[in-house]
Amino acid sequence: MVIAVIAIAVSLWLTPMQSVEAVGQTVRVGAAAPSMSWSGPGEVDLFGQKLDTAIDFPGPIRPRLELTNLQLSSELADLVGPAGNDAARKAAQDELQNALVDGWRRYLIIQILIVAAVSLILIGAVAGWQRRSRRATIVMVVLGVVVAAAANVGAVVVTAVNSVDQLRAISSIESLVGAATVPGQMPRNLPSAKAGHVVVIGDSTAAGIGNPPLTNPTKDDSACERTSGAFAVALGRASNWQVTNLACSSATIREGILSRQERGGEMLPPQLTTALDAAPSALIISVGANDVGWSHMIGLCAALPDCGGKASEAYFDQKLESFARDYLVLLTRLQALKNPPKVIVNTYYDPLPDDTDCVADLGITDEKVKLLHGWLDKMNTVLEQGADAASFPIAKPSFAGHGLCSPDPFIQSIKGNAPLHPTTAGGLAIALADQAALLAAGMR
Known part of the structure; x- marks a missing residue:
């Protein structure tokens, strides 16, 4: 026996x-x-x-x-x-x-x-x-x-x-994988793609919140806090492509990308459906931070003496699991389209890649920075492995040498309009990473 x-x-x-x-x-x-x-x-x-x-x-x-x-x-x-x-x-x-x-x-x-x-x-x-x-x-x-x-x-x-x-x-x-059904319908037939048309969907990072406003914002632009510092704007300026930004602050895959989102008193249509109706030849996706509560985790680390306790880890892992399930729904719906656009998935930049002395007074110790890097790596791993499974190229913007505590940061300060979000220069760095990924994918 x-x-x-x-x-x-x-x-x-x-x-x-x-x-x-x-x-x-x-x-x-x-x-x-x-x-x-x-x-x-x-x-x-x-x-x-x-x-x-x-x-x-x-x-x-x-x-x-x-x-x-x-x-x-x-x-x-x-x-x-x-x-x-x-x-x-x-x-x-x-x-x-x-x-x-x-x-x-x-x-x-x-x-x-x-x-x-x-x-x-x-x-x-x-x-x-x-x-x-x-x-x-x-x-x-x-x-x-x-x-x-x-x-x-x-x-x-x-x-x-x-x-x-x-x-x-x-x-x-x-x-x-036990993913709950997400509301929203995908279009049956896509219109013919417009050559050189790129659409960006995503969250506040893609919206460019906290930067100078757009010159002539629409009602949706204002509701979503889209700005002239968004990487979509920089990508349009750095290329001959027509770039449309549909990203919206607070958007998640479940509420904003695949289904409607309430923002600024407005009920906005699903970003993905609107993007596909625009007949893009390429689609850039920037999601995940709101799905896992990334900004909340940073605030938690600053507030608690030990942000790496079991409760914090369990909370983040639970959010990460939910994000992975919703991300699968997004990927499968994109893969089910006939003649889909080229899809680029963005990973998230590290806001503290170098010196961290400027956040020591806020309670962010070296140990906490290591923990935050671990959580960021987990989120980016989900993004990368999902994109790899779907054969979608990845764009990996790097803010090395331009972190929050550097002399020339690509990150808005803790006391800025949108703390830890990219500045206009940061938006340009993301745009250049996306441009390289699109060119490698055959975008002309």
Whole structure:
């Protein structure tokens, strides 16, 4: 029995995750670490985050799912696009469910074989060490393998097979990771792209808040606090492209990008829908800071003696998980479009890349700066891994040498109109990173 337990543990460690193709996407299926409870959620590996599934599975051994590739396909369009062909949507759902079930069953078959092989090797070694006769060794090995197989069936296989019904409840890429449905409809057919037209969507960083105002702002510009210091404005000046800025202060993926946002007494339409209606040849996305409460975390670090406590870490991780799920929704909807524009995803700059003496009086110690860098890295990892899965280029603006405490900062001061947001010079630095990414992606 001891050898059976060891063989089962080793098999769960050695059995490789099984890759399956579903609706044009690549999903890896395996088992999560064993749990002490008899039912509970499985695990989803998404953009560097380990998330719980929204579905509970029976038994201590539950599925682990990893979304490794997001590709444009007609099946994905049927699955996450606007309602239309119910038969095509049902076929896409069946394909996804059957692929997950097939991957899970293949994993279990390989796991059973590894249990038998490991128990055979271990029992044979024990029999040899005890110098048993050939007959006694054969009997011991056969009985040992049978006991290990029986224990594996009772502890793993029986309950794991019951997970098939739960896997068949996964009806979309979004429900694969337990992402809640986000309101808003994507357009069925995109207008022909306008050559050289770039649209920026995103949050206050992209809006350029705190900088000099636009010359002739629209009502939406004023509500969203868009300024002349936004990187969209600098990108238009540094190129021959027509650049439209739809970014809005306080926007998140859920409220602002994919659905409507209330701002300044105005109910603004979803940025993504408005952007696609404008027929851009390229789309720049700057999201994440509001989704994870980045400015709130900086304020928390300044206010608390120890901002790295368990409560702060748990809060940030929870926000990061929610952001990863919503980010997947955004990526899959973009990938479901026919003839989508070129998409560039921006990561966030480090506001304190160099000297940090100027914030010491605010309670931001070196240890807190390290913690903030860790949180920033986690957010940017989600952005980068998601963009990589969707094959979208990344723009990585750097403010090295121009941080908050430098003689020539690209960051607005703590006492500025929009603390820690880019100055006009910072907006230019972001614009140059985006310009390089667009040119590398073939934008002319």
